[in-house]
Amino acid sequence: MTETIGPLEAIPQVKYDPPVIVTTAKALRDYDILRFDDTMENNPITRWAKDRFGVIQVNKWVVSDQNQGLSTRIKLALSNDEELPDVLFVMHESIPDLLGDLVESGKVMDIEEAFRTSAPARIKEAYDKNPDVWKTVTYKGKIWGIPQISDEKVGSPILWIRQDWLNRLGLLPPTTIEELEKVLHAFTYDDPDRNGKQDTIGFALSGKSTLNGWMGDASLLFGMYGDQPFQWNRKADGSLAYGSVEPSVKKALSHLNEWYRLGYLDPNFGTHDEQEAVQLFMSGKAGIISGPGWMGGWPLQEMKIDEPDFEIKPIPYPAGPDGKIGKIGSQISYGAYFFRKGFSYMDAMFAYMDQVYGVLIEDLESDFANGYADGYDYLLKDGKYDYEFDGATNTIANFFLIAPGSTPPGVMQGESIESRVLKGNNNTPFERKMAGTTSRNFLEGQLVTLSQVKYSHSNQFVGPYTPTMTLKWALLQKLEKETMLKMIYGNVPIESFDDFVRQWNEQGGADITREVNEWDRSSQVGDIFKASD
Incomplete structure (x- = not known):
């Protein structure tokens, strides 16, 4: 034990x-x-x-x-x-x-x-x-x-994939971005549900609030290129920077635009919240969704597909063009x-x-x-x-x-309790309860999450709103969300990302970045409180 x-x-x-x-x-x-x-x-x-x-x-x-x-x-x-x-x-x-x-x-x-x-x-x-x-x-x-x-597991996503679709199409679970895009294309155009209609998509994405929500996120693409948007990340020099205005995000947005143009995303993804994105997957319209390992319990355990070979599987994030893997992390x-x-x-x-x-x-x-x-x-x-x-x-x-x-x-x-229970252990009431109340997909999802938790990046700013945040953060968030969606939909060119960064800084972002780093320097744990004192 x-x-x-x-x-x-x-x-x-x-x-x-x-x-x-x-x-x-x-x-x-x-x-x-x-x-x-x-x-x-x-x-x-x-x-x-x-x-x-x-x-x-x-x-x-x-x-x-x-x-x-x-x-x-x-x-x-x-x-x-x-x-x-x-x-x-x-x-x-x-x-x-x-x-x-x-x-x-x-x-x-x-x-x-x-x-x-x-x-x-x-x-x-x-x-x-x-x-x-x-x-x-x-x-x-x-x-x-x-x-x-x-x-470390609760907010760290993996991929959930229709294994039965892979089987029908003679495909293997993807381990690289090239393999992933081959699967996305097949899930979109090769009739994986065998109903004779082109009515499926590759990837269920939620874009209503952010592109990195708690289910239906796009953090695998952002992580392939570097920084996660919609959060504060620690740079190599130790300072904090807001991910959405970092250069690597521009590459990921261009990649998402390509997925949209190729039909891998639902045309209305920008209006879908997390649960609506999940519904695309659960209804059998989408073949892949990103989300935490616990999704194998709720909500995916409630997935009802009337097909004898129906099967979903949790798989690790595939590696990017240069072998890089990255994702959002738990708060x-x-x-x-x-x-x-x-x-x-x-x-x-x-x-x-x-x-x-x-x-x-x-x-x-x-x-x-x-x-x-x-x-x-x-x-x-x-x-x-x-x-x-x-x-x-x-x-x-x-x-x-x-x-x-x-x-x-x-x-x-x-060994984690999920691993022990998956092996059949039921020696303690904790193991017996987990064995009796969770699905195999939940257990496997948690273990896949653990295998890649080292690639997770959590939001590094967890303090109170800074003075400029109180005044301007809501407007900056609106600018951020609207601009990114416009770039993915192709309503503005990807090159407009540079104008967005300039506007973000001029409209308060630069001041907020300075204040966030002042907070970071003043809030080192050794200076404020340790439980062992």
């Missing part, structure tokens, strides 16, 4: 008697499933919190997770001088815009002292091994939240917890967090080693845990008051 690294101390026991109320905010999602007359404030998770720690979870706010509902509610509370909930989870895309306002309001607490005195050793270990996550919640030299830590954190100034139960919060963390590191002593809740992600029958039943869901975990994210990079040794 995989083991954690480093010496660990006994976890302190915390329980309040009488119980204490801790308020939070819930961004409710369509798939937040509750059963058996359970409610948002009375369910297996909230009952566990009360019994284990004497903590009663109460939702001070309930909002929709659509259209940044929680971010809007936070802004409203700050403008009206309202008291914030005790515990507030903010998604990573909202933190740069909200962090400064939260801190300047005086309504959230600096958590450095609480972390040093109350965080268990293995929680500190996780942050010691991933110190850059602190940058996401650092403002004016202090730490203002507990960021979740993401793993270092996908959100953070902020705490109301004056909140006095941080010891319980860290003990709570530690129990949930145990699941991520396969701790058999975790309260959730066998699953989260009977009737949700397992059925308990005669003392045995059954994970394979209709309606099984992990979404009850969305009701945790505080949770640490994914398994942090660097804290586990040995």
